[in-house]
Amino acid sequence: MDKEIEIKSEIKTLLAEYSNMEVFLGKRLDSLILEQDKFPKQFSGELEDYEDHILLASQCKHKAISLSKDLIALFEAMISDYNYFSSQMKLYLAESFLQEHGFDKPTEALRDAYVSADENLRDFLKIKGKMKALSNAAEKLVKAFESDETNYRRLLERQTRLTGI
Secondary structure, X not given: OHXXXXXXHHHHHHHHHHHXXXXXXXXXXXXXXXXXXXXXXXXXXXXXXXXXXHHHHHHHHHHHHHHHHHHHHHHHHHHHHHHHHHHHHHHHHXXXXXXXXXXXXXXXXXXXXXXXXXXXXXXXXXHHHHHHHHHHHHHHHHHHHHHHHHHHHHHHHHHHHHHOO
């Protein structure tokens, strides 16, 4: 019984921490998306200062790379934590719970079903899925900033060829 309380309290503590990190990193991603939305999306034909756009796109790209690394590291940590807690539950909690409910010889499938039915671990998996989605979005944002940076460089080159600067 003590082991059950210990495992479940550890899961709840980590779940709260990961949930807070998901919100924090989601806000960082949202701020980068807002920055990307500020970029001009269409060539107006007027002379613009594309050097500023290149610098801003480059800075945002580096921020997005950093965010992507943070999200991947957090996602990997969640995978290892989930594996640890599910194995702890199989070792210490599933057997006694199943025997209390009339299963004389619990099989591996029954232990897996017990772990899958745990509400805290289901919430853990939900947050893990959100982290994976945020990670994928951050990787796409890195590619978008790289594309913006390249496009602004091309426009700057075109502008300097036209004006002879």
